[in-house]
Amino acid sequence: MEHNSALLYRYSLVILVVGFATPIAIRWITKLPCASFIVDKINPYLIWPSTIGTYHVRPLPWLLGNAPTLGQAWYIGGFLLLNIILSCLSYWPVYPLPHPWGYNKRGEILAYAGYRTGEFAFALLPLTILFAGRNNILLWLTNWSHSTYILLHRWIARLFAIHTILHSIFLWAARVQTGTYNKDVKLPYWQWGIVGTVFVCVMLVFSLLWMRRFSYEVFLIGHIIMAILVIVGSWYHLILRFGKTGTHEYWLYAAFAVWAFDRLLRILRMVKNGVRKATVTEIGSTHVRVEVPGVRFSGKPGFHGYVYFPTLNPLKPWENHPFSINSTALLRSYGIGPHSPGNSLRRSPKEDGKIETKVTESHAHHDPGTTAGITLYVRKSTGMTRLLQKHASLITLLDGPYPNNPPSAVLSCDRLLLIGGGIGITGLLGFFRAHVDVKLAWSVKQIHAAVVQDLESAVSSVSDREIRIGERLDIRALLQQEVQAGYKKVGVVVCGPGALCDDVRAVAASLGRHEKTVFELEVDTFGW
Template sequence: MASAFSGYKTESKCVVTDYACLCANDIYIETYAMAVSLCDEDDTKVAWKGFNKSCTKAKTPLAESYKTYLSLGEEDHVDGDSITKKTVVTKPVKFNTTVWRNNYLSRQDKTHVLKSAENYVNILNAFWGLLHVLAFIRLVYLRIFSSKNGRPNALVTKLRKYLFLPATFGNKHVESVNLGKASLLTLGLRWQTVVIASFFILDIVFLFADVPYVKGPETVYYSSANELSRYIGDRASVLTIGLWPIAFVYGGRNNIIQFYTGWSFETFNVFHKAVSRILFMNACVHGGTYTYVYGHLGSFNGVGNWAYFKTKVYGDRDDMLGTVGIVIASAIILQSFYYFRHKWYEVFLALHIVLVVVFTAVIYHHVNPNGYAQYIYAAIAVWAFDRLVRIVRIISAGPFTKATLTAHGDATVIAAKPSHGWKAKPGQYAFLYVLRHNFWESHPFSIVENKDGNYIFVAKKHAGLTHKVHKSVSAKENSVDSVRVWIEGPYGNSFQIQKYETVLLIAGGIGITAIMSYALDLKRRNTQQHVILHWMVREQAALKWVKEQLDEISQDGVFEIHIYVTGENSRIIEEKNINDSNSEGIQSRSDSLTEKSNANIPIIFNQRPNLNSVVTETVRNASGSVALVSCGPADLADNCRKAAVENVDKGVGVVDYFEHAFSWA
């Protein structure tokens, strides 16, 4: 009833939010008592209790029962229909049923909006829960019941060809979409985009669906427009904070969802960014609608709109915190654009963590008075669990593991032997902390195991930590150094490629570490599969990264190995020129590769293979199922995916594609 009465002039000139004034004003108190008496008995008690609570907080408590004030108002009052906005009210006002109804219904609508928002939050969280269940069912089917022999199911093949394998648009997935030389963004897979679009549509529907408002001037927020804006803002606030834990779940490295869905880090990263941006959109709707409401309330409270707006935004602690939160959220979204992430990843990561911590603290104090702190607690719990597991992983690998670093060309090969019992599966990776250089920084590296139990990581020199490490090692005698490291892992999926009759492994640059781990696993199993390896590197020096591993897999000549040195001409005596359907170039046997130990490995200089032709020919010649595994730069990954999509329905058996992409940013 505050809004219905606040527009009239009284001698006290109380502002509707000034309870110290209102609760000392007999005219207002008696008017309020007559108004709430029109409600149901239970609603009347709740309304009066709430009003008295505000009065007590303002140090002007009232009687516990409204009936004393009701009798005083009934004795001497003025009828609401007999006064205008210009009338100076000197007696309690008894409003007619229409005014009471509008106020009562608008308050009921407010309760409904908040309750329904909580229900919609549950539905949106259930959306992701259902997706996780479907992913788990798929994983169980693939690992237990799925057979790689025989003709693939036609429906499943079509779904994979048009939904699960391809990029959203065109062929770019790992490689960024550019504007000139500036990298703008990367596109998810088509199925990921369908999921995100579905979530986005649901969120939009729930923002505006079933938002009631009262048509008429006498509402809680003085007009229908203000009321509708406020309720949409309230709905947006609950949708924002209620989905906050999901953003944290997809932003962490450790949670059970990764285990039972089989999703990659890349998939989690895609969903983390999408959910966070949708939540930011909700927060902007919340802030925008509140700005509109606060900008139109002054005239109803006897002050200018701008004066009232400043009082609310800058004078109210909760509203000020909300404004600060929007500013911080804007900074988080801005600095997380792909261009900044990719160009200054270490700076992005440190700033991102700091901003999110500050944002969480600010929003906690913003929402706690309204009873929504449980969502913040859930998000913090997810974050704390992730950090705790990271520490446990480091300790389990050996907190003072010694590593030998060797510089080869523009890369550093790191050999470390974790504690007994630490084991990485083929294709997995670990985050490495080099304690001598910024011990708080970690970088993800694929892992390959030597026969002696040492694990090999190859770090290509870029800006930041990898540059510092490479420069330090290169300055040592023979470009060899020994340091202490922390190993956090292993992480990631290990694909079950041993079930396929033909395995095609394609690596680019340091992507050979992940690919080599699969090749070694198959070799040590004495596999009878047809295994083909294609590796592209810029210079011959890179061949020393995995020298011992190449020796091992090239024994007996069982594996078909092709190495392409794309940035150099042959510096070794040519043996012969070759021409084939995939590429043309100079093939040599490189004695410098592993000191004459595997001179039987052919090397093609200054040429790249046509990956589409390589995949097409492999699928065409295969007598059964084919597994294509790639790891390397963005263009290599996208070309392999394109070739897999084109050939997924061309094989005699199942054709599957597995990708280890360089997509941490």
């Protein structure tokens, strides 16, 4: 019995350490001499492609979820295999000697498997919470994106749920074998275990993509409440059964510490940024430009922030959304801002006549002697964004800035190709002056043409550009042009709708397998 207990703790620690350390190990392995050559070769084959067709950012049919890329699947598959192996290895029953708890050989193995899967579930809990956090320490230690960790969070959470359910089933079967189930089920520790297991199962159902799409705010609040109930149920399940032994409950301490660390840093970031009053400018009927003064931001490419407008909907002041952010000073250097030229006429590629796009300006005072301030472009959609309209002093809180994918790899290439779709251009603006050889390709729906007008001076600073209004970009032709131009290594950054991001990923992987040009791919998306 002591041997089984020792293995239980040892294997649980192995699972936690492997889950946490693998991204770090992969990051540092890729920095070894000559590793970049190998990475460039395997990316198009084993890392970038999706596991199911070209689906990744786009959800699978019937909103079944998001398919991982092959690179993400290697982590998921390897971690799942590790859990299966360690769940099955090295059970040492005392049979044929009498067991002190009255188990026969089958019941004894079931009990050991139940305790092990329960301990594994606890070991996965801190990792599950860590991967979901905005202040995930692995974001600082690796070059993996927040979207990747969110996807891995879902898979590890499913594994946590499987261990929890198996723990309940195995111990139920073991108690049935000894004939003590009817007595045990009435005990408080057992009932709290039922509470935890039930809410784990409910979380599985309500975390499906269709629920997140139906109402993300309802999902998020429900998700947090149910997670608290799972942890509370787990705590009383442990304490009422074993007391504070200095072993099992440490997993719950670790889980709470990870959660508290993330929440504390969010609060500190917002306190540091302070309560700001933003200027909101309407850009046509579908978008707004939000300028938040006073926030110190370097203007480097590849950052996002979570923005709160607490007075927009007083009943839900906690509502926030992630947006790509850019330095206001950088945009002003292009002539973008409240005092830039107003209306202009642009020709639609599908129409012979001219159409007028209206930009309504809000003329607020801006200090010309500071470079502090950030600017967001927001498409009015659902939730709080639909309430945004012209405003000279909108109370704003900012949690951020947070980095997206590290841009160093794409910026070290011979050529930088920026591909944007719609409001995704905001994730690319910071790259315009970050490289000596930049090409911009941007497609916008006709109804959103006012955004093109507002950003015209910034876009015009890129001499090699292709702007399409009302038309789709030909992604294969774009990347094929870079190959035909003879570039040895091309950095590709894409930010926009899921279909565009998935197309760029698929074409870059395809050309990377068959052409001499090496591509470095960065897909900027927000995972939810």
